[in-house]
Every structure is written in structure tokens, then in C-alpha cells.
Amino acid sequence: xxEITASMVKELREITSAGMMDCKKALAACDGDxxxxxxxxxxxxxxxxxxxxxxxxxxxxxxxxISADGKKGVVVEVNxxxxxxxxxxxxxxxxxxxxxxxxxSNVKDVEELKTTKYLDQAETVQDVLTAKIAKIGENMxxxxxxxxxxxxxxxxxxxxxxxxxAVIIGLESEAxxxxxxxxxxxxxxxxxxxxxxxxxxxxxxxDYIAHEREILIAQAMNEGKPREIVxxxxxxxxxKLLKEVCLVEQAFVKDGDLTVxxxxxxxxxxxxxxxxxxxxxxxxxxxGIEKKSENFAEEVAKQMNK
Numbered sequence: 468x469x470e471i472t473a474s475m476v477k478e479l480r481e482i483t484s485a486g487m488m489d490c491k492k493a494l495a496a497c498d499g500d501x502x503x504x505x506x507x508x509x510x511x512x513x514x515x516x517x518x519x520x521x522x523x524x525x526x527x528x529x530x531x532x533i534s535a536d537g538k539k540g541v542v543v544e545v546n547x548x549x550x551x552x553x554x555x556x557x558x559x560x561x562x563x564x565x566x567x568x569x570x571x572s573n574v575k576d577v578e579e580l581k582t583t584k585y586l587d588q589a590e591t592v593q594d595v596l597t598a599k600i601a602k603i604g605e606n607m608x609x610x611x612x613x614x615x616x617x618x619x620x621x622x623x624x625x626x627x628x629x630x631x632x633a634v635i636i637g638l639e640s641e642a643x644x645x646x647x648x649x650x651x652x653x654x655x656x657x658x659x660x661x662x663x664x665x666x667x668x669x670x671x672x673x674d675y676i677a678h679e680r681e682i683l684i685a686q687a688m689n690e691g692k693p694r695e696i697v698x699x700x701x702x703x704x705x706x707k708l709l710k711e712v713c714l715v716e717q718a719f720v721k722d723g724d725l726t727v728x729x730x731x732x733x734x735x736x737x738x739x740x741x742x743x744x745x746x747x748x749x750x751x752x753x754x755g756i757e758k759k760s761e762n763f764a765e766e767v768a769k770q771m772n773k
Contacts, residue, residue, distance in 0.1 A: 482505055483508045525756040526548060527547045529543065533635075537622060544610045546607060548605040558607075615746045617637045620639045620647060634748065641741070
């Protein structure tokens with residue numbers, strides 16, 4: 468049997484980031500073969516990750532990336548169980564790298580992304596994620612990604628704070644990327660802050676308006692307003708609602724005296740080129756995930772009964 472030296476243990480630890488004792492045991496089990504020991508630890512990590520896979524991962528980070536030519540953008544979300552892990556620099560790097568991988572490839576969905584090579588490494592994205600789950604000790608999940616591509620113009624983006632919200636916006640125009648850059652980032656910031664549901668009034672779903680109109684009518688009736696003026700009141704409130712949910716109708720966050728539509732028109736006039744918002748994608752961490760709430764006493768009892 469091969470002698471397991473301290474330098475061998477140190478080398479394996481540097482490769483895998485596993486614990487010293489785990490590295491020593493892996494080398495002993497593999498008769499000192501470094502590569503087999505790496506695989507041994509990865510297999511052990513896979514088993515640990517499987518045990519953690521039923522935990523709800525509702526924290527995490529979003530990230531965005533723009534292609535070198537500025538014509539394609541991507542926004543991604545990777546979840547973790549706790550906000551503490553989301554602040555981990557290694558986790559942040561992983562999420563940003565995933566965004567770069569998507570923007571530089573033609574992957575169509577998360578399952579295909581998982582099997583894609585991680586940067587220039589031999590491992591896949593899922594391999595790297597699984598290793599991080601084992602190392603950090605929390606379930607993590609590649610939840611989703613969306614892309615925007617434009618034939619003319621540019622895709623710009625904005626990430627809010629540490630990565631809780633990420634936005635990409637596609638602008639169709641004959642203008643150059645540099646000419647559109649400031650406007651695009653301002654509009655992406657607007658989307659992050661104001662969370663519009665639609666781009667223009669023409670995009671608004673008819674069923675959505677009908678539903679909101681019914682609610683507004685009921686509210687007006689409950690206020691004791693005469694039936695004959697309710698319709699006029701409701702129409703005014705519907706228009707107010709549209710200004711809140713449609714991006715171009717919103718007051719511009721950097722200058723409340725202007726609408727987003729007016730800001731775009733002003734830049735378009737300055738450049739002498741038409742500018743249209745082609746698409747918008749906004750990711751907020753945990754959106755739509757039902758976070759699991761545990762009673763502490765029940766959790767203790769569960770652990771004691773194991």
C-alpha cells in the first residue's frame with residue numbers, strides 16, 4: 468500500500484477543497500492515486516448533495532451578461548438555501564460564470580445548461596455546482612435563465628445591489644451600442660425599480676384589464692358613488708393603472724417630470740435614429756418560490772426522533 472504523505476493530502480485538499488481527514492481517507496482508499504481520490508471525493512460529494520436536494524432553495528443571486536457584440540443578453544438565477552451563502556464570493560463567481568456561459572452558447576434550457584462544459588474545464592456546469600453543494604453544505608439550484616437578442620441596436624442590463632434583481636433590455640435601433648448604452652442602463656434600472664408588467668399599452672392583456680376593471684368598479688360602488696359616475700371614475704383609474712404597469716407610461720425614476728416614453732423620444736431626436744424597446748427580462752431572487760417555514764420546536768423534535 469502506498470504511503471500517504473502530508474504533501475499528498477495538501478495537494479488533494481487544494482484540488483477539491485475537501486476536509487483534511489476526508490482527503491487522507493480518500494487517498495488511503497485509492498492507494499495513493501490522486502485522480503481516483505479526486506473522483507472518490509466527488510462521488511462522496513454527490514451523495515451529500517443528494518441528501519440536501521429536498522431543501523428549498525429560495526435565496527440566491529441573479530446575474531446578467533452581455534455578448535461581446537452587444538446584440539445578445541442573458542439574465543440568470545441560481546438559488547441557495549440561505550442569504551449567507553448568497554454572499555459567498557465563490558458562489559457569486561459561479562453565478563456570474565453561468566451567465567457568461569449562457570450568453571456565449573446556444574443552450575436552450577436549464578437541462579441543456581447543466582450538461583454544458585463549465586468554461587474551459589472538463590467538468591460540466593452541473594458537476595461544478597454539485598461540488599459546491601458538497602463543499603458549502605447547502606442545496607443550490609440552477610433555477611432559470613432568459614435571453615434577449617436584437618438584430619440592430621443593443622442589449623443592455625443592470626444588476627441591483629449584490630444581485631437580488633437583474634434586468635436586461637433589448638433596444639432595436641440603427642444607433643450604435645455606445646450611443647444606446649446610457650439609455651439602456653437607465654431603462655434597465657427603471658425596470659428593476661418599478662417592476663412594469665408590460666412595455667406599452669398595446670401589450671396589455673385584455674383579460675388583465677377586464678379583471679382590474681371589475682375590481683375598480685366594486686371599489687367605487689363600495690365607496691357609495693352613484694352608479695352613473697362609476698364608469699367615468701373607473702376609466703380614469705384604469706388609465707392610472709396603465710401608467711403604473713406599462714414601462715413607457717411610467718414616470719422616469721431619474722426625472723419624475725418626464726415619462727419613459729418622452730426620455731426615449733428625446734434620445735431618439737438627439738441621435739436622429741428611431742429607438743424601440745424590443746423586449747425586457749427582469750429576474751428577482753425567489754420570485755414565485757414558496758419559501759418553507761419551519762416551526763423551531765418541531766424542527767428540534769424531528770432531529771431528536773431521527
